[in-house]
Amino acid sequence: MFSRTARIYDAVYAWKDYEREAALLHELVQARKPGAATLLDVACGTGVHLAELSRWCRCEGLDLDPNLLAVGRERLPDVPLHEGDMRGFDLGRRFDAVTCLFSSIGYVLTVEALEAAVGAMARHLEPGGVLVVEPWLSPEAVVTPHVGAVFVDEPELKIARVNTIEVDGRTSSFDFHYLVGTPEGVEHFVEHHELGLFTHEEHLAAFRAAGLEVEHDEEGLMGRGLYIGVAAQPSAVNPT
Numbered sequence: 001m002f003s004r005t006a007r008i009y010d011a012v013y014a015w016k017d018y019e020r021e022a023a024l025l026h027e028l029v030q031a032r033k034p035g036a037a038t039l040l041d042v043a044c045g046t047g048v049h050l051a052e053l054s055r056w057c058r059c060e061g062l063d064l065d066p067n068l069l070a071v072g073r074e075r076l077p078d079v080p081l082h083e084g085d086m087r088g089f090d091l092g093r094r095f096d097a098v099t100c101l102f103s104s105i106g107y108v109l110t111v112e113a114l115e116a117a118v119g120a121m122a123r124h125l126e127p128g129g130v131l132v133v134e135p136w137l138s139p140e141a142v143v144t145p146h147v148g149a150v151f152v153d154e155p156e157l158k159i160a161r162v163n164t165i166e167v168d169g170r171t172s173s174f175d176f177h178y179l180v181g182t183p184e185g186v187e188h189f190v191e192h193h194e195l196g197l198f199t200h201e202e203h204l205a206a207f208r209a210a211g212l213e214v215e216h217d218e219e220g221l222m223g224r225g226l227y228i229g230v231a232a233q234p235s236a237v238n239p240t
């Protein structure tokens with residue numbers, strides 16, 4: 001998926017305020033599970049949120065893409081980063097918080113896979129633990145036709161990434177056209193990405209099916225909203 005772009009991922013997303021987002025995440029997790037000290041970031045990519053969150057928590061990450069994980073391991077040699085698929089993974093341990101950010105959930109494409117992914121994430125929560133999922137666009141929110149562009153202008157790295165969006169039923173797809181220049185030369189290539197468009201109700205249903213109490217924050221970290229689920233506490237033991 002990111003095989004051609006893992007090494008330039010951080011430059012392309014340098015505009016994103018990971019530090020501010022991590023501080024907001026830390027606050028919202030602590031408000032729901034005071035003292036939360038462990039966190040798993042699912043679809044962690046190159047680990048930039050983890051680098052920030054590690055100030056407060058013992059962190060781990062999981063991602064499908066070995067190329068992005070390789071960049072993440074260079075950034076965070078002491079943070080365990082697992083290669084795995086969010087639609088079905090078992091790390092054999094639980095965390096106070098699990099996050100899945102920057103619309104990564106859209107990559108699972110189908111409602112069945114959304115439920116499987118939220119279920120797998122929920123099974124990694126401690127009692128009272130917090131699951132935070134930052135969604136991709138809903139079918140009503142996606143606007144076509146659309147053209148997007150990102151430009152990078154570093155001394156030895158120039159990038160223009162230009163794309164349109166196609167929508168076919170519940171799938172949005174992008175052909176990202178990259179023009180990447182370094183002192184060694186200029187390359188052009190196209191990277192294809194597909195993300196599912198899930199409704200508000202489908203997100204809520206996936207959280208409830210996973211046994212979580214769910215709330216929706218419309219603004220979230222960067223205007224895409226957040227689904228926040230809390231796992232049940234064990235029921236109080238009745239002294240007899």
Ligand SMILES: C[S@@+](CC[C@H](N)C(=O)[O-])C[C@H]1O[C@@H](n2cnc3c(N)ncnc32)[C@H](O)[C@@H]1O
Nearest residue numbers: 043044045063064065084085086101102104107
């Ligand atoms: C837009 S990037 C976000 C990366 C990172 N969370 C960030 O905020 O920079 C989407 C990420 O989802 C990951 N991904 C896509 N499908 C996945 C799956 N089925 N299981 C785990 N990770 C997946 C990609 O490899 C990529 O790292």
